[in-house]
Amino acid sequence: MKRALIAISGGVDSSACAYLMKNAGYECVGVTMKLHSSSDSINDGCVTTQDIEDAKRVCETLEIPYHVVDFSGDFERLVIESFVRAYELGATPNPCIECNYHLKFNKLFEHGRSLGYDYIATGHYARIEYDEKYGRKVLKVGLDASKDQSYVLYRLSKEQIEHTLFPLGSLSKSEVREIARLASLDTSTKKESQDICFIPDGDYATFIEKYTKKRYTPGNFVTLDGKILGQHRGIIRYTIGQGKGLGLALPHRMYVCEKRLDTNEVVIGDNEDLFSRELWADSVCLSAIDTIDAPIRVQAKVRYKHIAQNATATLENGLLHIVFDEPQRAICKGQAVVIYDGEVVLGGGSII
Numbered sequence: 001m002k003r004a005l006i007a008i009s010g011g012v013d014s015s016a017c018a019y020l021m022k023n024a025g026y027e028c029v030g031v032t033m034k035l036h037s038s039s040d041s042i043n044d045g046c047v048t049t050q051d052i053e054d055a056k057r058v059c060e061t062l063e064i065p066y067h068v069v070d071f072s073g074d075f076e077r078l079v080i081e082s083f084v085r086a087y088e089l090g091a092t093p094n095p096c097i098e099c100n101y102h103l104k105f106n107k108l109f110e111h112g113r114s115l116g117y118d119y120i121a122t123g124h125y126a127r128i129e130y131d132e133k134y135g136r137k138v139l140k141v142g143l144d145a146s147k148d149q150s151y152v153l154y155r156l157s158k159e160q161i162e163h164t165l166f167p168l169g170s171l172s173k174s175e176v177r178e179i180a181r182l183a184s185l186d187t188s189t190k191k192e193s194q195d196i197c198f199i200p201d202g203d204y205a206t207f208i209e210k211y212t213k214k215r216y217t218p219g220n221f222v223t224l225d226g227k228i229l230g231q232h233r234g235i236i237r238y239t240i241g242q243g244k245g246l247g248l249a250l251p252h253r254m255y256v257c258e259k260r261l262d263t264n265e266v267v268i269g270d271n272e273d274l275f276s277r278e279l280w281a282d283s284v285c286l287s288a289i290d291t292i293d294a295p296i297r298v299q300a301k302v303r304y305k306h307i308a309q310n311a312t313a314t315l316e317n318g319l320l321h322i323v324f325d326e327p328q329r330a331i332c333k334g335q336a337v338v339i340y341d342g343e344v345v346l347g348g349g350s351i352i
Contacts, residue, residue, distance in 0.1 A: 333351050
């Protein structure tokens with residue numbers, strides 16, 4: 001019998017994943033990653049005590065063993081500190097990508113292998129299937145486009161893809177809730193979790209100031225030609241493409257186009273100033289292909305909710321170079337660019 005470690009967070013998706021894996025005949029164990037200290041209120045959004053209780057109860061209902069692994073130190077160092085550092089450097093990071101890469105598909109994956117489990121299974125909306133064109137198992141988009149999470153999984157290695165299962169990849173959210181309901185799982189009506197679990201109110205700047213115990217120096221809002229428009233409240237409070245909450249009296253709607261760390265300036269421009277056709281990315285990870293020897297045609301996404309756009313990709317001196325057919329709005333340093341061949345994830349990198 002094949003053995004699978006189920007990454008179970010206490011939400012409906014991972015609960016339904018556990019049910020489907022057991023129903024498919026796998027010998028299962030449910031494991032929750034504890035991502036914060038119970039005394040550390042700053043991280044209260046990440047797998048709360050209630051989530052752990054919910055996960056435990058689901059495993060009891062399904063009659064599968066359950067335990068918790070404490071990755072709070074790793075989460076702090078590899079996800080939260082990385083998130084804060086990126087904002088301080090003027091980038092706009094995606095901590096979900098870092099959490100999946102460092103914790104779920106490195107730490108937890110290796111935890112499962114050390115216990116003799118063949119696979120790790122999670123409640124992500126993505127698919128892993130053998131593809132004739134590439135001659136290997138590949139990561140593919142989830143069939144429910146509104147829930148597809150392939151973007152945040154692009155860093156999966158070839159080995160991890162071989163030993164990972166996504167039983168929800170062909171399902172819609174409503175179907176998943178119905179599966180959980182019919183299985184009598186208490187989590188069937190549980191609300192969706194926040195995009196960034198450790199900042200449940202979405203106030204990144206306040207979180208960063210609380211975390212670092214620092215106040216970030218005000219500076220000037222300037223136009224592209226250098227005209228001073230007023231003062232900003234610290235460079236971490238602004239992201240590329242932002243048009244609200246600037247606190248400026250402007251003749252028309254304007255947007256953050258650039259953040260200049262050396263002069264502590266936030267550059268404001270018109271909507272058309274946000275568009276560009278190309279980008280460079282480092283920390284390149286390829287899975288469906290081994291390398292890019294010559295320019296290839298792809299579809300590329302520059303943020304989670306971005307609709308993949310036609311582009312040409314090359315690999316030059318270890319950097320991924322993307323040239324879009326049409327200019328794209330608000331490409332942000334620190335976000336991932338993920339490249340696709342239709343439904344297949346080829347890989348991606350971190351935009352620099």
